[in-house]
Amino acid sequence: MADTIFSTPVYPAEAARVAASRRILVTQDNGLPGAERLLTQFKDQGGPLLVLSPRSVGQRFEEMLGESLGKAQVGTRLYVCGDEAFLWQVRALARQAGLLDEEIEMFRSGARRRLYCVHCSTLQDIGEVDSSVCTGCGVRLMVRNHFSRRLGAYAGVCLDPNDPRGEGCA
Template sequence: MTASSAEPMFSTPRYATEVSRHTASRRIVVAQQASLATRLLHHPAPTLLLCLGETLPGSVEQESLPSSEALYLRLQMLLEQAQAGTRLYVCGDESFLWHVHRLARQAGLLGDEIELFKQGARRRLYCVHCGHIQDIGSEGECTCGQCRVKLFVREHFSQRLGAYMGVCIDPDSPYAPEVRS
């Protein structure tokens, strides 16, 4: 094995480890859990924290939303009204990060205006056989929730889909075994 083969695949996402010091007219921090975002809140620009279910003590403007769907709708509204110079900071697992990333890009933010901070092991998997997308953990193999094909989780990540690619483990038996009743 060479040193270059130990490096991650070019498509594997790389996440921020510390907050950049880019200037911003407004900062929106979106977090699955407010406690994960504390290190993202210390910045001179006006900051709004959107999070699920909990809030943090302190003086930062916060909105706690009851569900992911409510958070996504609120974020979409904020981004549609955002002025130039708004930056987005997202903290959560990969499933959450890439859903928020897709919303932000659809609203017109550039990739450079979005910073992603990975927390947690949940990620999305795309079955290349049937097109089903499902959430998985860190496992390297799983069964597709729709077509039941046993999948190998490749390192290749599609930013467009926000998911890793799942391919059939056994090409000699590409279909799920039939269930007999």
């Protein structure tokens, strides 16, 4: 992909050292190096810590996260570790629960990310690729560096307007 632009998210390497009345760590997988680093940092800082992971709580993950965020008091900070698609999914849930952007820190670990087809509005997960075929309309998409924070996805636009479905390709 080309150079990053203003809308492309930038993720920190470590958590800010900010006081918190409670910390919630949501990790895609407890074994992620970023999650392990955060756990060590938070144990050193002390204070209440809740750790949630879809792998550890299974089907009830979103329900448990919603309950925890719904009960969050002023001073609660949310830390999310996982691939980009996971980060923005959890961020959307946190924003719906009333957390501010300043109370959410995200740490990327993994290649999966989300792509939004501007032609049919389909959202799909992709890896670190420059182009993809839309699962909704079949158009060959170029993955733009433009990132929508509202959708948690990169914009996918028609790669070749003269041959949108790639029929001319061998």
